[in-house]
Amino acid sequence: MEDQIFIYFIGTAGSGKTYLTKAFSDFLDLKKISHIIVNLDPGVDELPYQPDVDVREHFTLDSIMERYKVGPNGAQIIGADLVGTITDDLKDEIELYEAKIVLIDTPGQMELFTLRRSGEIIVRCFGEDRSVMVYLFDPIVSKTPSGFVSLVFMASSAVFRLNLPQIQVLAKSDVLSEDEIDRILRWSLHPETLYDDLILERNLSLDVFLMLKDSGLFRPLIPVSAMTGFGMEDVYDGIQETFYGGEDL
DSSP states (O other): OTTOEEEEEEESTTSOHHHHHHHHHHHHHHTTOOEEEEEOOTTOSOOSSOOSEEGGGTOOHHHHHHHHTOOHHHHHHHHHHHHTTSHHHHHHHHHHHOOSEEEEEOOSSTHHHHTSHHHHHHHHHHOGGGEEEEEEEOTTGGGSHHHHHHHHHHHHHHHHHHOOOEEEEETTGGGSOHHHHHHHHHHHHOHHHHHHHHHHHOSTHHHHHHHHHHTTOOOOOEEOOTTTOTTHHHHHHHHHHHHHTTOOO
């Protein structure tokens, strides 16, 4: 479908991509918007959702380890590269559903998707002009000024590599206190307050901060919770704004 939208969920290991994918799918069900879920992680054992298109139907981490005689880490890298060889097959499977929205749950380790060539191949094959990434900020790492700067840097690297519009979310916001959420959101909205807090830490992240700020890479964060469904409407609004200027999908 020419108007099909692809949403990539990307973030560091443990940031909650899979459960956020499930939560957003549940939200779309409530909105009665047709969608499917694509799993691109060959190493996952169990999922909280039933994928409509699953890379594990083509290969798994165990099958890669057996075939290539490598350990788990090597198999993850090989698996990431192998995905790039079956993009046409995955695209054909996706097109069978004729869904309005395609939710793509990327591998647990984000570098397997953002830094390997296969990630770019997938985005180009599916259609970069109809794609957006939802980037997850880990709530625990985000609590410190230097940790927050590191996540902004990593989020920016994903944009550089994939060349996609990006919606940034503060994942698992339910594990943070209101004060912690307010401070993190303030950093994203008003980077100068982050600068003041970084000075107190007295570390090299100050130079990284200045580079990111001068490049205009700070963006407002959307607090979300896959457990409660909080923030799904705001993510949906961000997607609408990206593709339709705010009009409903």
